[in-house]
Amino acid sequence: ALLLAIAWMLNYGSWNYIFYLEVMKNDFEMLVIDFLVMLAAMTKSAQIPFSSWLPAAMAAPTPVSALVHSSTLVTAGVYLLIRFNILLSTSWMGQLLLLLSGLTMFMAGLGANFEFDLKKIIALSTLSQLGLMMSI
Numbered sequence: 001a002l003l004l005a006i007a008w009m010l011n012y013g014s015w016n017y018i019f020y021l022e023v024m025k026n027d028f029e030m031l032v033i034d035f036l037v038m039l040a041a042m043t044k045s046a047q048i049p050f051s052s053w054l055p056a057a058m059a060a061p062t063p064v065s066a067l068v069h070s071s072t073l074v075t076a077g078v079y080l081l082i083r084f085n086i087l088l089s090t091s092w093m094g095q096l097l098l099l100l101s102g103l104t105m106f107m108a109g110l111g112a113n114f115e116f117d118l119k120k121i122i123a124l125s126t127l128s129q130l131g132l133m134m135s136i
Helices: 002-012 017-024 028-044 053-058 062-068 076-083 085-089 093-113 118-135
Strands: none
Touching: 002 017, 002 028, 017 028, 017 085, 028 076, 028 085, 028 093, 053 118, 076 085, 076 118, 085 093, 093 118
């Protein structure tokens, strides 16, 4: 989705989308770019439709789980949405992201209450905190 968004930005003649925001704020192409970036960020930060990989990766051996919890892996989607926050605040996709991240927080917190494996509890706690960061 991120590569498709980058390729779709070539329709504007540049990857510097900030120059085109005022002219193309409600344009369909900008809406497609916004959707693709939001999809890539939700996949990278393990939000609710894509949230099953984070606890499963934490059940793996320790070097793999340490890689998952490195700060550059799971927070890359949050950073991507910070860069594209202007697009999210002007469309309905920001409200959709708020709903999905709230559901992710609730699901991860509820799942952590009934889990006995400490590594999965830490993974679900991380997932809940990612939902909080995405909602902010």
